[in-house]
Structures are given as C-alpha cells and as structure tokens.
Amino acid sequence: MAGASSNFGDFLRRLARNRLAVAGGAVVLFFFVLSAFPNVFSRHEPNRIDVLKILSPPSADHPLGTDELGRDVLARMVYGARISLKVGFVAVGIATAIGLLVGLIAGFYGGWVDAILMRFVDVMLCFPTFFLILAVIAFLEPSIYNIMVVIGLTGWMGVSRLVRAETLSLKERDFVAAARAQGAGDARIIFRHILPNALAPVLVAATLGVAGAILTESALSFLGIGVQPPTPSWGNILTAGKDNIEFAWWLSVYPGLAILFTVLGYNLLGEGIRDAVDPRLRGR
Amino acid sequence: MLRYVIRRLVVIPVMLVGISLLSFLAIHLAPGGPISVAADLNPKATAEYRERMVRYYGLDQPLHVQYGRWLVRMSTLDFGPSFAPDGRQVSDKIKERIPVTLTINVLSMGLIFLVAIPIGIYSAVRKDSWFDRISTVTVFTGFAVPTFWLALLLMILFGVKLGWLPISGLVSLEHDSLSLAGRFWDRARHLLLPVLLAGFGGLAGMSRYMRSNMLEVIRQDYIAAAKAKGLGERQVVLRHATRNALLPVITILGLSVPDLLGGAVIFETIFAIPGMGQLFYQGVMARDVPLVMGILVIGAFLTLIGNLLADVGYALADPRIRTG
Numbered sequence: 001m002a003g004a005s006s007n008f009g010d011f012l013r014r015l016a017r018n019r020l021a022v023a024g025g026a027v028v029l030f031f032f033v034l035s036a037f038p039n040v041f042s043r044h045e046p047n048r049i050d051v052l053k054i055l056s057p058p059s060a061d062h063p064l065g066t067d068e069l070g071r072d073v074l075a076r077m078v079y080g081a082r083i084s085l086k087v088g089f090v091a092v093g094i095a096t097a098i099g100l101l102v103g104l105i106a107g108f109y110g111g112w113v114d115a116i117l118m119r120f121v122d123v124m125l126c127f128p129t130f131f132l133i134l135a136v137i138a139f140l141e142p143s144i145y146n147i148m149v150v151i152g153l154t155g156w157m158g159v160s161r162l163v164r165a166e167t168l169s170l171k172e173r174d175f176v177a178a179a180r181a182q183g184a185g186d187a188r189i190i191f192r193h194i195l196p197n198a199l200a201p202v203l204v205a206a207t208l209g210v211a212g213a214i215l216t217e218s219a220l221s222f223l224g225i226g227v228q229p230p231t232p233s234w235g236n237i238l239t240a241g242k243d244n245i246e247f248a249w250w251l252s253v254y255p256g257l258a259i260l261f262t263v264l265g266y267n268l269l270g271e272g273i274r275d276a277v278d279p280r281l282r283g284r
Numbered sequence: 285m286l287r288y289v290i291r292r293l294v295v296i297p298v299m300l301v302g303i304s305l306l307s308f309l310a311i312h313l314a315p316g317g318p319i320s321v322a323a324d325l326n327p328k329a330t331a332e333y334r335e336r337m338v339r340y341y342g343l344d345q346p347l348h349v350q351y352g353r354w355l356v357r358m359s360t361l362d363f364g365p366s367f368a369p370d371g372r373q374v375s376d377k378i379k380e381r382i383p384v385t386l387t388i389n390v391l392s393m394g395l396i397f398l399v400a401i402p403i404g405i406y407s408a409v410r411k412d413s414w415f416d417r418i419s420t421v422t423v424f425t426g427f428a429v430p431t432f433w434l435a436l437l438l439m440i441l442f443g444v445k446l447g448w449l450p451i452s453g454l455v456s457l458e459h460d461s462l463s464l465a466g467r468f469w470d471r472a473r474h475l476l477l478p479v480l481l482a483g484f485g486g487l488a489g490m491s492r493y494m495r496s497n498m499l500e501v502i503r504q505d506y507i508a509a510a511k512a513k514g515l516g517e518r519q520v521v522l523r524h525a526t527r528n529a530l531l532p533v534i535t536i537l538g539l540s541v542p543d544l545l546g547g548a549v550i551f552e553t554i555f556a557i558p559g560m561g562q563l564f565y566q567g568v569m570a571r572d573v574p575l576v577m578g579i580l581v582i583g584a585f586l587t588l589i590g591n592l593l594a595d596v597g598y599a600l601a602d603p604r605i606r607t608g
Contacts, residue, residue, distance in 0.1 A: 119298065119299075119302060120302070122299060122302070123299060123302030123303055123305075123306055124306070125542075125587075126299060126302075126303055126542075126584040126587045126591075127303070127306070127542070127580060127583065127584050127587070128541075128542035128543070128545040128583045128584075128587060129542065129546060130545075130547075130549060130550075131542075131545060131546060131549070131564065131579065131580055131583045132580070134549065134564065134565070134576075135310065135576050135577070135580045136310065137568065138567070138573075138576050139310075139311075139571075211428070215430055218430055219430065219431075219432055219550055222430075222432050223549075223550070223553060223565065224569075225568065225569070238432070238433060238436065241436060242436055242554070245436065245439060245440055245444060246444050249440055252433070252437065252440060255433075256429075256430060256433035256434075256437070259428075259430050259433065260425070260428050260429055260430070260433070261428075263427070263428035263430075264424060264425060264427075264428035267424060267427055267428055268424065
C-alpha cells in the first residue's frame with residue numbers, strides 16, 4: 001500500500017497548494033469546531049426565553065441580537081450549526097450509500113439489471129427534486145430525521161450515474177481480470193477492487209452534496225416544513241426574520257451569512273478536491 | 285432527423301409509466317396509505333370525509349385495479365377534486381396557476397441569457413484577467429447564496445428601507461383603477477424582484493457553463509485557422525467561437541425545468557405570487573393529497589417535455605448528434 005499512501009500524499013500536497021480550497025476547508029473546519037463546542041462560543045442558552053429583551057438589536061450581551069421571544073440569536077445560530085451539519089452529513093451519507101450500491105451493481109452486471117436500474121434513475125430525475133421532497137414531507141410529520149432521510153432518498157441519482165460510468169470502465173481493466181483469475185467472487189471484486197478506484201469522483205460529489213443538503217434543509221426549515229421550533233436551525237431563524245422584516249434586520253442577515261459561508265466552504269473544498277484528484281479537470 | 289426524434293419519442297411512454305408507478309407507490313407507501321395522511325393527521329377529518337377518500341382512491345378495490353384507475357386519471361390529467369374547502373377540480377386549479385409561473389420563468393430565462401452569456405464569453409476570452417477572477421468569485425458566491433435569503437435582503441432594502449418596490453403579490457390594490465400604462469408599470473414593479481430572484485441561481489450556473497464551453501472551443505484548430513487568416517479577434521470570437529459554444533447551452537435550457545419549478549415554490553411563497561409553486565406549498569401545508577399528487581405529476585410531465593426539447597433542439601443545432 002506504499003503506492004497508495006504516497007498517492008494520497010500527492011493529493012494532499014496538490015490540495016494544500018490550492019488557496020481557495022484551503023480557505024474552503026478552513027471554513028468547514030470552523031463550523032465543525034463551532035458545533036463541537038457550542039458553549040465556548042455562546043454564553044446563553046439557545047432556548048431561554050427572555051420577555052424583557054424581545055427583538056433587541058445586537059449589543060455587548062447579545063452580539064447578534066435577540067429574536068421574537070427574546071432568545072439569544074448567537075446561541076441559536078451556534079446550535080443551529082450543529083443541526084445543519086448533522087442534516088448535511090446524514091443526508092449525503094444516505095444518498096452516497098444508495099448511489100454507490102446502485103451504480104456498482106448496474107455497471108458491474110450490465111444487461112437488463114443495468115437497464116432497469118438506469119430507467120429507474122431516469123424516472124426519479126423526472127420529478128423536480130424540491131417538489132419530490134415537499135410531496136414526501138406532506139405525507140410525513142416534519143422532523144429533522146424525516147428531513148435527512150428524504151433529502152438522502154431524493155439525492156442519490158447523480159452519484160449512481162457517476163459510479164456506474166466508473167465501474168463500466170474499471171471492470172474491463174487487467175487488475176479485475178487478475179482478481180477473477182485468482183478466484184475472487186463478484187462481491188469481492190466489486191467491493192475490494194472496483195469500489196476503492198471509483199471513490200474519487202464520489203468524494204467530490206459528496207462534498208458538493210453536503211452544501212446542497214444544507215441549502216435544502218435551510219429552505220425547508222424557512223418554509224416551516226423542516227426543522228421545527230423550538231429546535232434552532234438557520235432556516236427557521238430566517239422565518240422569524242421574515243415575520244419581523246420591518247423591525248429586526250439582524251434576524252435576517254446573520255443566519256443567511258452563516259448558510260452562505262458554509263455552502264461556499266463546501267463548494268470550494270469540493271472543487272479543490274476535484275482538481276487535486278485529477279489535474280486534467282482543472283478549470284472546467 | 286425524423287428518425288432521431290422518433291427514437292426520443294419512443295422513450296416517453298416508458299417514462300410516463302415509470303412516473304405513474306412511482307407516484308402511485310408514493311401515495312400508497314405512506315404509512316397507513318392516503319387515508320391516514322389526509323385524515324389521521326387532520327383533526328377536522330370526519331367519517332364522511334374518510335368515506336369520500338375511500339371512494340376517491342377506490343381503496344376497496346384490489347391494488348392492480350387501483351393502479352389502472354390512477355393511470356387512466358393521470359393520462360386524462362384528472363386528479364379529482366381538491367380537498368380544500370372549495371372542492372374545485374385539481375386540474376382547473378393548476379391550469380389557472382401555470383401561466384403566472386411560466387411568465388416569470390420565461391422572463392428570468394431571458395435575463396439569464398442576456399447577462400450570463402456575455403459574462404461567460406468575456407471571462408473565457410480574457411481568462412485569468414481581473415474580470416475573470418472577479419466573475420469567478422462572484423459565481424461561486426452566487427452558487428452558495430440561498431435564494432430565499434437574498435429575497436429577504438432585497439425585500440428589506442427595496443421594499444422596507446427604500447420603499448421603491450412592492451414586496452408581495454402581482455398587482456397593487458388600486459390596479460383596476462389605473463390607466464393601461466399605469467397597469468403595465470404596476471405589474472412590472474411587482475415582477476422585478478421575483479424575476480431577478482428566479483434567474484439568480486441560473487445566472488451563476490449559466491455564465492460558468494458558457495465560460496467552460498468557450499474555453500473548450502477557443503482551443504480548437506479552426507479558431508487558430510480563423511486567426512491565422514487574419515480575422516480580427518472580435519470576429520473570431522463572436523462569429524466563429526460563440527456559435528459553437530452556444531450549442532450546449534440549448535440543452536441547459538430544457539434541463540433547467542425541474543430547478544426552475546422547485547425555485548418557484550420558494551420565491552412564489554415569499555412574494556405571495558399566485559403561481560403553481562405557491563399552490564403546491566399550500567397543498568403541502570394543507571395535506572391536500574390530490575393537489576400535491578397532481579402538481580407532482582404535472583411537474584414531472586413538464587420536466588420530461590423540457591428534456592425532450594433539449595434533445596431535439598440540440599440535434600437540430602448540431603448534425604453530429606443526430607447522425608452519430
């Protein structure tokens with residue numbers, strides 16, 4: 001595995017040379033730290049109501065102001081970061097797992113298995129994703145778990161197409177023939193030989209996917225069908241911002257900035273990984 | 285060409301069956317089936333209401349009969365009456381909302397083309413210039429901005445602080461008493477922010493896409509040949525390169541239908557615009573199953589048509605596709 005690890009070293013060196021990707025990674029890391037140690041960054045409880053301080057503008061005690069129930073916006077945003085990351089990672093985990101499985105099976109077995117699976121992907125892609133998510137949510141109780149699952153179940157099609165294309169070319173390679181000659185079964189070939197080699201584009205798609213999932217979650221929460229109050233989420237703080245648009249700009253500005261920077265961070269990191277994995281794709 | 289179009293058309297029925305199956309399963313896989321969705325979660329559901337649901341879905345029939353009925357309904361665009369108190373036909377409700385959504389999307393598409401294509405061309409031609417760098421950073425930021433947040437900020441700025449633009453609805457209260465020009469102006473003012481926001485996401489994507497197409501084309505031999513012939517840069521870029529770089533953009537137009545429909549839900553809800561997106565959102569909030577399913581299926585139809593137009597448009601523009 002010496003070759004693999006030095007490849008990985010090359011990959012890291014190329015990634016570190018990309019200033020935008022490093023900046024993206026730093027933002028991502030920052031929000032990780034934020035959600036790991038929320039009480040370090042905020043002195044207040046996210047759900048403590050203070051009727052004397054309803055909608056008070058940013059001050060020394062409440063750096064980002066308070067909301068319509070007098071709760072500290074900074075505290076709610078710090079805890080909201082945790083929710084956003086959780087939704088992003090779980091949803092993308094689900095989508096990636098399904099996409100990998102479908103792509104590997106379709107690409108490896110070909111024939112009618114491939115035809116059926118890919119037509120299913122085509123049909124799924126016919127439904128506007130946001131419509132599909134909303135329709136399913138309409139049938140379920142809105143909760144953070146349902147949101148994660150639904151975003152995951154409606155977001156795997158791109159990954160499966162990527163993985164299928166990779167698998168189609170990988171299964172014709174000599175090392176697969178060699179493994180087969182040694183008597184390896186289908187499962188071993190798929191998971192030990194093809195999967196590791198097909199992971200690079202999946203990593204890129206997953207990083208960009210986290211950004212997409214965070215955006216979707218915030219939009220759903222903003223519309224009132226995502227994360228439900230009192231659980232704080234960047235999206236549902238923005239709902240309060242819309243309701244109080246004429247008196248409390250800070251409720252609208254800060255959560256949006258948090259979403260913007262997080263999504264930008266994952267996007268830059270994802271693009272950076274893409275360039276570092278395969279320099280030929282640079283600038284595309 | 286005809287053969288290519290026919291080959292594309294043959295796929296459509298297969299896709300329609302797939303759409304019908306998937307949407308049918310979506311209703312029936314919901315825990316407890318459609319009744320539970322609309323009745324158990326709805327405190328106002330009466331026994332009479334449940335009965336109506338059973339009859340509507342034919343839930344007393346075997347599954348394949350139910351599916352057959354759903355298929356017939358779908359192909360005639362008959363989604364039954366809405367569960368809303370007015371009880372009107374879902375298809376009528378959708379029909380009167382579609383023009384609004386379509387108008388806004390077409391306008392925003394025009395905006396995307398007017399702005400994004402020149403930006404894409406210029407940043408490709410002057411690659412790594414300041415203009416290219418600034419537009420690249422702007423594009424990345426554009427991808428990351430949540431549309432609904434931008435809508436809020438613009439509402440605060442132009443609606444609340446400056447008071448220049450209205451922030452909800454399609455027309456003002458006094459619309460009917462205005463002169464013709466006044467009405468037009470009134471509508472234009474109401475549409476400005478929604479159109480801008482509907483196009484915003486596409487703006488970033490399209491300019492990026494145009495840039496990478498253009499970079500691809502500029503590298504090719506025939507561009508070098510045109511330059512070697514002594515043609516000016518302007519002519520090479522605009523007449524030789526842009527034409528070919530524009531081809532793939534046609535497909536993007538068709539393929540962006542699902543994103544535009546999804547976006548419509550958000551900006552129509554924020555700006556209280558009576559379009560299909562708002563109708564869908566209201567249906568979801570009211571758990572109006574026939575309405576939600578109707579719009580979901582119509583959305584899939586529109587996407588399918590968009591894909592078809594993209595394929596055919598591309599084939600028309602590029603002979604290599606249809607003969608290859």
